Amino acid sequence: MSANDSRGPAGRQNAATYDSPFMKACRREAVPHTPVWFMRQAGRSLPEYRKVREGTAMLESCMRPDLVTEITLQPVRRHNVDAAIYFSDIVVPLKAIGVDLDIKPGVGPVVENPIRTRADLAQLRDLTPDDVHYVTEAMGMLTAELGSTPLIGFAGAPFTLASYLVEGGPSRNHEHTKALMYGDPQLWADLLDRLAEITAAFLKVQIEAGASAVQLFDSWVGALSPADYRRSVMPASTKVFDAVASYGVPRIHFGVGTGELLGLMGEAGADVVGADWRVPVD
Template identity: 65%
Template sequence: MNESLLVRACRGEQTERPPVWFMRQAGRSLPEYRKVREGVPMLESCRRPEMVVEITMQPVRRYGVDAAIFFSDIVVPLRAAGIDVEIESGVGPVVAEPVRGRADLDRLPPLEPGAVSFVTESVRGLVEELAGTPLIGFAGAPFTLASYLVEGGPSRHYERTKALMHSQPDVWHDLLGRVARITATFLRVQIDAGASVVQLFDSWAGALSKAEYERFVLPHSAAVLAEVNDVPRIHFGVGTSEFLPLMAQAGADVVGVDWRIPLDEAARRVPGVPLQGNLDPALLLADWPVIEAEVDRIVTEGRAAEGHIFNLGHGVLPSTDPDVLARVVERIRAMAG
């Protein structure tokens, strides 16, 4: 497993071609996914190992990607720790009783590994089924999870979250410390069951200034990443180009880059750090010659980095044509020479 293209790129090796996988490769862009999920609520599907194995395998079978991403959700560990959270279709995570002050912190107990035994069972089943293709375990980073807990759901401006961090910093740090422990446990369970690599998703960290990230977020993401340093760690954010060095400093082996800066520019910002990215997922809806040129540009610019994992700059959009993703994989695989 250590010799998979993915793990080699994570270690900073120049590979004959970049390994390729897609964030949100398992999910609504696939008709076979919609069929399996019919009538089963999202979080319920995450608790059924057979379904998790099937959905995780679907894009691996269809595209021949170089990694599987565990089918779950960032709120699964919160729910397992006892928080009343649901995923509403077309909306995202919705928290029944948002965290607004100190009194609410008691509702965030540690996550007992036994409460996610369905994760252990799913990962074990997957590792067997994957027969050598590496499995990426994942979790939401403390900030992104806390934003849902504080706002009560998806947010445009994160105003309650920012107000809390600045007005009650002690409550904020207590909250992020608790979420970090839950996140670390969730990742540990996946690693112990056989995940080869982990990715920490700080999808909404780009809402913050560099100074806010450094003071209010970085120490907590660093605490999570320090606890899982026995496997390669990918640290991903959207809109985080202005503080890529801090994302690396938090303890990442690989930094994820969205589409806002080219990879050679990203490589200058974090010298020596392997990169993952960075095709704009919206462009997958453009004509094929446009996509082809973008794929080639990204692979070329990625050579400036110490190791490159080809991915999108954010998740696959539900309206994406799966055949287009198949062609992207085909084009990259053909580069092996």
């Protein structure tokens, strides 16, 4: 596990959070109690979240450092959890590089021009720190407020980003995604490789700004078999994890409905793999 070999307080990790229960657990060290944190923002479960989000669209909320800071801190204040999760959305880096998309209430991310051909890849330029300056600002505000409580950076994994881009929005069966993956494996590989570069750049911004750990969230990868995952998804996820390995911060990987994939998700380069409610912890 690379987190066990991390450079500790002398490296990228924040000295104030290094010995926290969450960080110790990530390194598989003895902890005073089992650390608890939210995999994603507390969201609709908190009345204070609903109040602060009133009249503000999701993507706008993710681009306002004041709101990001407030929402990230809410579950820490209310529940005294052992780590904060940066408030964001998986499509934020795509929006930041100019992809025409929006998050429709009650629907989810909707992409105006889905990616179906090689020419469509032109939508995906490189992400620079200036594209997400609000992330750097919010991270600075948060680390100042959190003190010894670790802050977990957050990004969507290449497969899930690809599924939204190819389908044009949420999908139950991912027909277009699988058609591209099986029908044009080279275009699929190039798409995921491009998304891996964008995602890695997004996580690097967060680590540079003070994130103590980072999480790669693969909402829809449970739609694939282990063989498809290994062949068509794992190389891109590995590229993301490898790109941030030198920082020495723990890398978390989580997917939904991924019981059959947990071993492979660990092989992709994660230090911590999340199991959803379908998988008994033991």
